[in-house]
Amino acid sequence: MSDTSAGTEPDPAAGPGRRPSSVYGVGSEPDARFSLANERTALAWLRTGLALVAGGVALTTLATFAVAGPLLDVVAALACLAGGALAIGALVGWRRTERALRLGRPLPAPSALPILVVGVAAIAVVLAGYAVVQALG
Amino acid sequence: MRAVEGLAGDPGAQPQRTMLAWNRTMLAAVLGAMLVALTAERQQRPVIAAIAGLAALALLFLVLRDLRRWRHDGHGPWISLLHVGIAVVVLAGLGATLAIAGLVY
Numbered sequence: 001m002s003d004t005s006a007g008t009e010p011d012p013a014a015g016p017g018r019r020p021s022s023v024y025g026v027g028s029e030p031d032a033r034f035s036l037a038n039e040r041t042a043l044a045w046l047r048t049g050l051a052l053v054a055g056g057v058a059l060t061t062l063a064t065f066a067v068a069g070p071l072l073d074v075v076a077a078l079a080c081l082a083g084g085a086l087a088i089g090a091l092v093g094w095r096r097t098e099r100a101l102r103l104g105r106p107l108p109a110p111s112a113l114p115i116l117v118v119g120v121a122a123i124a125v126v127l128a129g130y131a132v133v134q135a136l137g
Numbered sequence: 138m139r140a141v142e143g144l145a146g147d148p149g150a151q152p153q154r155t156m157l158a159w160n161r162t163m164l165a166a167v168l169g170a171m172l173v174a175l176t177a178e179r180q181q182r183p184v185i186a187a188i189a190g191l192a193a194l195a196l197l198f199l200v201l202r203d204l205r206r207w208r209h210d211g212h213g214p215w216i217s218l219l220h221v222g223i224a225v226v227v228l229a230g231l232g233a234t235l236a237i238a239g240l241v242y
Contacts, residue, residue, distance in 0.1 A: 040158045077236035084229030
């Protein structure tokens with residue numbers, strides 16, 4: 001990646017039609033492998049969001065015949081909203097990383113990761129508490 | 138397959154890996170939409186099921202169209218990423234609606 005330290009002038013090969021211009025208007029073309037890896041990372045985040053949504057939807061089915069249905073519905077709604085938030089985070093993260101790659105700057109930290117860890121842990125604790133209450137009661 | 142300059146004989150097979158990641162993501166998105174549609178149908182909410190099915194169709198159409206443009210003029214992946222992201226947000230909204238509807242009724 002020897003050509004990214006050149007500076008911040010726009011890449012003439014980028015062309016005016018390449019969107020978003022806030023990404024492709026700055027810096028110079030990075031190594032294609034890094035751009036592709038960034039793209040795969042964004043896709044992996046999108047799939048993580050989809051997995052959370054799918055888990056939440058599956059929980060709504062469970063909520064229709066489980067004893068603690070309302071609790072499961074709350075967890076399901078939270079999981080779905082977290083999945084949507086991760087999808088937005090995937091797009092924002094792709095833009096930030098692509099900009100940093102083009103400008104030759106240090107890569108930004110994955111900002112969605114702490115939220116994901118806290119969210120999954122919270123859902124796990126609520127479901128574990130539910131299981132314990134069910135087993136005792 | 139998208140043409141990427143400077144990757145002739147690349148041992149990491151980066152374009153292939155990226156295209157496979159796209160395949161996985163599209164498969165997951167369409168299966169997710171199907172799960173939402175079937176769940177909504179089972180809970181007698183045909184409107185949500187219809188929106189989920191239409192979202193899957195629209196996503197497939199848009200991304201296939203993006204792919205053709207991509208090959209011709211070498212645009213970045215942003216538009217396709219945006220379309221998949223919007224689809225995930227729509228599915229998330231439908232799932233949350235199912236959960237809240239189950240809570241209220």
